Amino acid sequence: MKILVGVKRVLDYNVKARVKADKSGIELANVKMSMNPFDEIAVEEALRLKEAGHAEEVIVLSIGGTQSQETIRTGLAMGADRGILIETDELLEPLAIAKLFKHVVEKESPGMVLLGKQAIDDDSNQTAQMLSALTGMSQATFASKVEVDGDHLNVTREVDAGLETIRVKSPAVISTDLRLNEPRYAKLPNIMKAKKKPLEIIPVADTGVDVSSGLSVVEVNEPPQREAGVIVGSVAELVDKLRNEAKVI
Amino acid sequence: MSILILAEHEAGALRPATMNVVAAAKTIGGDISLLVAGHNASAVAEAAAKIDGVVKVLHCDDAAYEHELAENLSALVVSLADSYSHILFAATAAGKNVMPRVAALLDVSGISDITDVVSEDTFIRPIYAGNAMATVKSTDKVKVIGVRTTAFDPAAEEGGNAAVESVAAVAASDLVSFVGQELSKSDRPELTSADIVVSGGRGMQSGENFVMIDEIAAKLNAAVGASRAAVDAGFVPNEYQVGQTGKVVAPNLYIAVGISGAIQHLAGMKDSKVIVAINKDEEAPIFQVADYGLVADLFDALPELSKALDS
Numbered sequence: 066m067k068i069l070v071g072v073k074r075v076l077d078y079n080v081k082a083r084v085k086a087d088k089s090g091i092e093l094a095n096v097k098m099s100m101n102p103f104d105e106i107a108v109e110e111a112l113r114l115k116e117a118g119h120a121e122e123v124i125v126l127s128i129g130g131t132q133s134q135e136t137i138r139t140g141l142a143m144g145a146d147r148g149i150l151i152e153t154d155e156l157l158e159p160l161a162i163a164k165l166f167k168h169v170v171e172k173e174s175p176g177m178v179l180l181g182k183q184a185i186d187d188d189s190n191q192t193a194q195m196l197s198a199l200t201g202m203s204q205a206t207f208a209s210k211v212e213v214d215g216d217h218l219n220v221t222r223e224v225d226a227g228l229e230t231i232r233v234k235s236p237a238v239i240s241t242d243l244r245l246n247e248p249r250y251a252k253l254p255n256i257m258k259a260k261k262k263p264l265e266i267i268p269v270a271d272t273g274v275d276v277s278s279g280l281s282v283v284e285v286n287e288p289p290q291r292e293a294g295v296i297v298g299s300v301a302e303l304v305d306k307l308r309n310e311a312k313v314i
Numbered sequence: 315m316s317i318l319i320l321a322e323h324e325a326g327a328l329r330p331a332t333m334n335v336v337a338a339a340k341t342i343g344g345d346i347s348l349l350v351a352g353h354n355a356s357a358v359a360e361a362a363a364k365i366d367g368v369v370k371v372l373h374c375d376d377a378a379y380e381h382e383l384a385e386n387l388s389a390l391v392v393s394l395a396d397s398y399s400h401i402l403f404a405a406t407a408a409g410k411n412v413m414p415r416v417a418a419l420l421d422v423s424g425i426s427d428i429t430d431v432v433s434e435d436t437f438i439r440p441i442y443a444g445n446a447m448a449t450v451k452s453t454d455k456v457k458v459i460g461v462r463t464t465a466f467d468p469a470a471e472e473g474g475n476a477a478v479e480s481v482a483a484v485a486a487s488d489l490v491s492f493v494g495q496e497l498s499k500s501d502r503p504e505l506t507s508a509d510i511v512v513s514g515g516r517g518m519q520s521g522e523n524f525v526m527i528d529e530i531a532a533k534l535n536a537a538v539g540a541s542r543a544a545v546d547a548g549f550v551p552n553e554y555q556v557g558q559t560g561k562v563v564a565p566n567l568y569i570a571v572g573i574s575g576a577i578q579h580l581a582g583m584k585d586s587k588v589i590v591a592i593n594k595d596e597e598a599p600i601f602q603v604a605d606y607g608l609v610a611d612l613f614d615a616l617p618e619l620s621k622a623l624d625s
Contacts, residue, residue, distance in 0.1 A: 081445060082443075160418060160421075160424070185559075189424070194410075194413075194415045198388060204411075205490075207411075209552070219493060229494070230494050231491065279423050287446065291584060291589075295607070300618040307588070314510070314534060314567065
């Protein structure tokens with residue numbers, strides 16, 4: 066089977082987001098951008114499934130501006146076989162992203178789609194669930210373990226009270242959680258090789274998919290800041306403050 | 315306006331998160347209906363009818379809803395969606411599993427994790443791990459929303475007298491089945507609804523050392539949390555994780571021990587009412603959000619704190 070993996074180019078994990086002066090969004094010019102960390106986990110899982118003989122081809126798909134090619138190349142350097150970029154300069158909502166993934170699913174017929182559970186920019190946590198709903202593929206979100214069992218998958222999921230295991234029929238959409246695996250680093254020779262791997266670029270208009278959205282961002286603001294507090298000199302002083310000043314214990 | 319809420323419950327009782335979602339619905343305004351889908355969960359439906367502000371409880375009793383499977387729950391919600399202007403879910407693992415499916419099946423955008431209601435169609439939600447707050451406006455025919463439970467004080471569990479109405483189940487999906495669960499056993503309160511949370515970070519150095527956190531948590535009747543670093547290092551399981559990619563908590567008192575205060579962690583706790591930081595590095599960013607900071611080696615401070623709480 067083929068595995069389709071979604072990769073999103075986002076503000077790097079270690080860079081602090083700064084709100085633009087005109088409140089239209091976050092400053093993304095001249096800052097480090099990287100692959101969304103949960104998507105790295107998705108790429109890694111796809112590669113491991115391929116290495117274990119469960120898949121023949123790993124395709125990475127990104128939807129975004131022309132620079133998202135770099136993110137796709139990162140996935141190819143990790144070991145994916147080919148890439149697809151659906152190019153758009155607009156910031157699309159998860160519903161539009163899910164519809165574009167569906168478009169690719171219909172063309173490529175993957176046995177599995179692996180997506181990060183959320184992107185660390187908009188923190189939506191929606192695309193995998195939407196893709197499953199739109200395509201009728203099975204859904205297994207927040208995966209911490211994926212086990213192939215014939216035409217079924219046993220997926221262990223991170224839930225609020227611990228772990229849960231569900232059994233889903235393939236093809237399935239899986240969203241990755243933190244503990245699924247530890248993504249590999251791309252080695253230099255593989256980075257060189259990745260430059261020669263096929264990368265198809267499709268302008269979003271050519272897909273014929275309606276990417277309009279009923280949700281718009283009115284403005285983006287800084288969060289309220291907490292006032293810095295006091296440094297106490299001892300445990301005794303801390304306990305006294307908590308008991309008699311803050312009155313929380 | 316009319317609002318439908320998917321109630322969450324387990325072991326015959328409503329999860330506290332549901333009361334927070336009712337509170338968010340009251341802020342939006344309009345008639346509030348609660349959907350209780352489960353198997354042999356009539357006690358839950360009766361409890362739901364008593365929540366202050368709820369006018370109707372839709373009770374769907376079917377084996378398909380025993381395990382919160384997303385396919386089955388979303389199909390049921392969609393079958394009822396026509397009568398509502400808003401459909402609300404808690405932004406819990408269970409709610410996040412279902413909400414986007416419902417939105418997609420209704421061909422509308424999902425609105426994740428709202429922390430405030432500006433008007434019936436405009437909401438505030440954190441983005442970039444809470445480093446920015448986006449005001450978003452929806453023109454969709456129905457607003458499908460995830461509610462960050464810590465942002466809304468819970469509705470009273472008593473005071474309502476809603477009618478309970480049975481609704482028909484939707485055929486269960488044959489694509490998915492529940493196999494089992496492994497729930498963490500703890501005598502401590504649940505992390506997201508506890509009044510006090512004591513969290514440990516990388517500075518704890520090992521899972522064994524979390525015993526010191528447990529001891530203090532027991533004395534304060536607090537829940538135990540952890541930073542992503544402590545989870546990544548394997549000290550504690552993932553369900554302890556507080557932060558952007560884990561749980562969001564806002565207790566009355568949050569005690570961060572050996573946690574440096576990465577932005578991803580702050581995203582999960584900075585709305586706590588009182589924050590205490592114990593860290594030996596006085597430059598640690600956690601001190602910038604702490605009401606009370608103690609610069610100390612946690613291996614000295616924790617035993618001392620434990621002793622001080624006895625007196």
